[in-house]
Amino acid sequence: MSSQTTSVRTGSAREGRTGARRALITVAGATVTALTSWALAGPASGVDLTVRTGGALQQVGPVAAAAASLVAGLAAWALLAVLERFTSRPRRIFTIVAVAVLTLSLAGPLGQAAGTASALRLIGMHLAVAAVLIFGLVWRRRGRA
Template identity: 60%
Template sequence: MLSGMNTSTKRILTVAGASAAALAVWVLAVPVAGIPLTVRMGAGTQLVGPGLVLVASLLAGLAGWALLAVLERLASRPGRIWTVVALVVLVLSLLGPVGGAAGAAALLVLALMHLVVGAVLVLGLARR
């Protein structure tokens, strides 16, 4: 299906798909399941809404794409290097929900969102 598209179009769709996947998890967790998705911020808490999910996932996707573009110009095996870096960043990103989630349900949902975005980006961006 994507074979007729150029690389940039595929990557745009991958970044958009990662954001859509994160929003799908949010919709299933918050409005459908009724899980209050909150994180600790300083002395209080903040609700994680769809806007925050969209912005964070788009920024992650665009940063990953930018890194891959740089590696494609400088490295002999950019896909392999990018995949390793992306997986390390994904694992490190899980420290955010572990340290910031307000409750076990929020931790599970936030970790799932990180994993879903990471999976879409790792599988989608590294392909040639």
């Protein structure tokens, strides 16, 4: 019986490492998506990604895009981990919360972008990063109760 218990624990530990690896890849993928979206939406298209903060205009640069997506990704991963530990339907709750946070995050580009072209491109960046995080983190847990 103890060998059976050891086998189960080893399998669980392996599963945990695989899940963490997939989550880390998802967070990294979201950051790469943010940087790629920034490059295509801004420099490649000739549009200044500019927002108004406190009355002053500020450029949205690659560091800001990468940092925001990295923080969002790590927060999403942490939320999912907590939900998996304390709820019976973590994927469903995570998806609802993630979509709500995405909706709230769109207020930034909608209210602070310096122009329509900038707003549309920033919204696209938000949607692209959110898609990678939501689908990537939920997908990694498919098949688990």
